[in-house]
Amino acid sequence: MISGKGVRTRMLSVIEKVAPGTLHILKQRYYILNQIQKVGPIGRRALANRLGFTERVLRKEVEVLRSQGLIKSSSQGMECTPTGITVFHQLDKLMGQHVQSQEKEAKLANKLGIHHCTIVIGNADADLSSAGDMARAATEVLDFLLPEGASTIAVMGGTTMVRVAEAMDEQIGSNRDLMFVPARGGLGESVDIQANVIAENMAKRTGGKSRALYAPEHVRSETYSLLLEEPEIKETLELVENASVVLYSIGNAIDMAERRGMNEETLTELENSEAVAEAFGEFINLNGEIVYKLSRIGLQSSKLPSIPHVIAVAGGKKKAKAIEAHMKTAPPHTWLVTDEAAANEILNGGNPLK
Amino acid sequence: MISGKGVRTRMLSVIEKVAPGTLHILKQRYYILNQIQKVGPIGRRALANRLGFTERVLRKEVEVLRSQGLIKSSSQGMECTPTGITVFHQLDKLMGQHVQSQEKEAKLANKLGIHHCTIVIGNADADLSSAGDMARAATEVLDFLLPEGASTIAVMGGTTMVRVAEAMDEQIGSNRDLMFVPARGGLGESVDIQANVIAENMAKRTGGKSRALYAPEHVRSETYSLLLEEPEIKETLELVENASVVLYSIGNAIDMAERRGMNEETLTELENSEAVAEAFGEFINLNGEIVYKLSRIGLQSSKLPSIPHVIAVAGGKKKAKAIEAHMKTAPPHTWLVTDEAAANEILNGGNPLK
């Protein structure tokens, strides 16, 4: 028998699939109703500041809510009507797990210019449990976004992704026909954290299939074009381009460069160009500009906008700058899974009280 | 225990309340997916014609659906992906009763420039049962739109509204605190079909409250302003202006004029000005322009855009022209409840095959 919670979750999932962005709108208005109800009569500017919205955006939302008779305005500020309170409670049940840290998630998503983010408790730098929590949260997001039937999921490598793979189980694969493919060729990492291995591991855990993508890192351009014509590689690359989800992590530029054993010269180059973040083998500076690129085979970050679902997993205070930089180039529908330490750092320089 | 259907209905209702317009979007895409799946590979123009959308609008919708991986395009046209079929079936369960006549409702709503309409089987001119069906459909729409808690409903008079009142029961009133008010003062009708009586009847049937609005029809302007200051009238009028729903019917201009015993002179005037429809005591021509107005006390049609929910009930082949004319001035969020005879007449001059 289907539980009420199951019905609701599945239902929102379908709606988000058919009308992408609805969940975003519902979340925003949920946060607004929640705050208005909790903080009592409050003004537009104060509320906008609280939720990290601009005044004008919040104003438009508020106008809708008022036209629906959910809130009313007076000279003291805005407050919920009885109808508004009732609707809020229903909405509360409806949204369930999708609104946890609530205001903080809204503020963070807003600041980063993306629609959704999930914040788990802790600091991935310090305690291992929050890394596991992020991984679990990532699989929940995946479970929410994926429809029944066949889907292709492009995955990247890295230690974070290893954890995500470990958090997966046959629940994800039930009623689904999943194909995991590495989003990029080898990036010089050690074997156990390579995308190939992770894709295979995910497939094993969820009862799905996987493909490998073996492509040497440094090749001359003639070899490169020949490689792309290899049937096996070509097929896999097509799968990657048409994937319905891409699952990846964001790293610190210097850490990643070292882990990948890049030479002294390149390291200096990266430092000079002020690279702070790495994702998809691309090193970017604080402005989100690509300053160095590894391996041209596989998914480029420029292709992300055309992938239906994009899930980024990264946490820990030390990764805050990298996340912030990366999100400047990420498409708005990117779903970030992070932890409180990173969130606080991004929002207000690490001060959780502000 | 809450049935699955109940959960779904209530849930969509909450979503529509918080994010008005969502249901409209879901419906549109439901119709599109439905057609694409049923008719097989089909082109943009052919599909747009089928559903009564303009090509450009359908194109935007289709682009969203494709970006979500629900449909794919080839030189033969568009068709559903396996994912799309699965999602459609889920959406089908989800929408349930909200999509009955499907394509026809979409076409009609589109042609009239409104978001929703409900079409019941039959011809209200010929058989009485479809008048009852419309009334029942209207109460269902009301049940869907109304939140829990307190709401004010402004109602008009007329035989159609009498039927709507008869279709109401305590189900509508459960968990709700309803107040029915006449939207307008007396319009010269016989007592049993006056808004006052209908409001009282609705209140009785749903366990709610009602207010009366007694205001003479023809008054000099001094008397008029004095009347508006009468506490009892003033209060009721404020309730009307702040109503969350207005429920009314549309009539044929000449029929209504006769029923209200208007004099020969005025009748001639109406004929000369080519009045075809009447609603809210306002007579309008084919272009939706007001050519004559009864009673200036109460809700004006110009105030409709600011009322959260607007439900119009009118059917029968003879009312087609009136409905069409009236909808030219009605706000887009008006929800029309009509019958097949009127719908066919409006869509293609009465030919149901076209």
Add this chain to the structure above:
DNA sequence: GCAAGCGGGTCAGAATTCAACCCATCAAAC
């Protein structure tokens, strides 16, 4: 009385939507 905070108004530029085209291409009919 006064300042702070409130809702609401305004206005220009950016972004998006929409209609009305045209075009190369493909498939089926001739």
Add this chain to the structure above:
DNA sequence: GTTTGATGGGTTGAATTCTGACCCGCTTGC
């Protein structure tokens, strides 16, 4: 083999909406 019709996709300009940055009059609490 050619023609014809329908396909998806591109483009352009008008209309609309969104959004940011203001200002204003008002109420409220000090």
